[in-house]
Amino acid sequence: METPPVPSPLFTLGDYLAGMATGVLVAGAVRSLISPGFDMVLAMLLGMALGMGIHLLLGALLGPLLGMFQTMVPGAWIGMYGGMLFAMRDSMGAGSPGWAKALGVGALFGAASVAGFRLYDRILRGPVNGPGEEPAEAAGSARRKWDAASRFFDRLTWADDRRFGPEKRRLFGRLRGRGKLLFIGAGTGNDFRYLPPDLAMTAIDLSPEMLARAAAKAAGHPAGIELRQADVQRLPFPDGSFDQALSVCTFCSVPDPLRGLREVYRVLRPGGRFFLFEHVRSRIGPVGVLLDVMTPLSRRIGPALNRETVGNVKAAGFRIAGEENVYLDIVKWIEAEKPGEPA
Structure with missing residues (x-):
């Protein structure tokens, strides 16, 4: 790798x-x-x-x-x-x-x-807590936006990949040995290199252009990665299909994030774990206001900057098992669990 x-x-x-x-x-x-x-x-x-x-x-x-x-x-x-x-x-x-x-x-x-x-x-930095459109129309608009972004996505995120790479390697290591993984928001596949080499996984993305660029990186993963075009708001998997799920800077872009999180909840088995590497609205007053001001522009060409993702994860039915700040309180690692005993 x-x-x-x-x-x-x-x-x-x-x-x-x-x-x-x-x-x-x-x-x-x-x-x-x-x-x-x-x-x-x-x-x-x-x-x-x-x-x-x-x-x-x-x-x-x-x-x-x-x-x-x-x-x-x-x-x-x-x-x-x-x-x-x-x-x-x-x-x-x-x-x-x-x-x-x-x-x-x-x-x-x-x-x-x-x-x-x-x-x-x-x-x-570090642990914080202990161990308007119709859906189809909104998804189509989001797909077109990310299809267009795929052409320059790797250049745009070059520095972020290098800044957050070591943190992702450390945090993604917590997925090791936990069973079948659903990777939500594959993008161009830049994050595949940080995943443990023995994970069996299915990676989805809304954008076919993103997935086309991710194919070579998926083929180079030791365990192999199944790529599928899918909308997290309407996942094409039966209930309880996966042992764990991972999203990376995805729920800042989902048109209806709560709907998407409930779909993740549905396809996880009871006791399944959900890991999120996401950016959220800051609780630092002036910084949060700045993110609010910037979001109307940012979401036209990319993600929203002021999502309340931790609260949305809880509202979807998950129990928050851990939360860690990676950059200020804007970029976070969140560990959540679907209540119930594993089958």
Whole structure:
């Protein structure tokens, strides 16, 4: 099997450089448009708008290289709040006396924000808990979206694969020896390399284009992987067909996530385990709001960023057996169980 990549320390440098670049550009844009005497409320609104625009542009350029979450979340913070603070300062005439100092303040704010997010990520990481459309129409829309995304998906997720690869290898190892597995959201097959080599599994995806790209990776897996096109909202399997299930960044994209989770519940045997590697809405107030703001745009071309997946898993009937933060409280590993004794 292919050896999973190890995150490079250059990512850390890249995070700081991206944060500083965002801060510098926001500070420069604000200073160019706002001068002493500018109405403070309008200045703050304009600063926020400038900052968010700059963050989205830089995020689109740097996200595939540095990781979407690690670039977009601090970048959104720097853009929105930095733009607001710089604009308020400049409108009051309290800004730095020259351009060099103004841009330096922007760089310092960006670096400090990245450092704060990295520290908070370390604090939050680890275990948390102990051991509108018609369905068919929505599924068709989602399939077309992911068929189109399949053409650039591997490039877009290059950095995320390397950032989260070691964590996935560690966490997916918990599936070893638990019986037949249903892998939900196969994508282009990038995650197959992190799965234990002795697992018998069926991998599904809504997008036939994604599955076409996953075929070669599935063939290289030691135990072999059966690929099937299927919608998790209407799984084509009898009740109790699987011993365990795994989803990877899937329920951020399912049109009706609760319907999909209930289908997973149905096809698992009593006592079966459900493992999820998912990104969810943050409980950190300002970060959660940012994800809410970004979701209307993100879900048009990709996933929703503010799903309450842990609560949905419980609502589908599962018992939460474990929960672990992987990045801040946004990317999580969730272990759930279908109540009942194994047959």
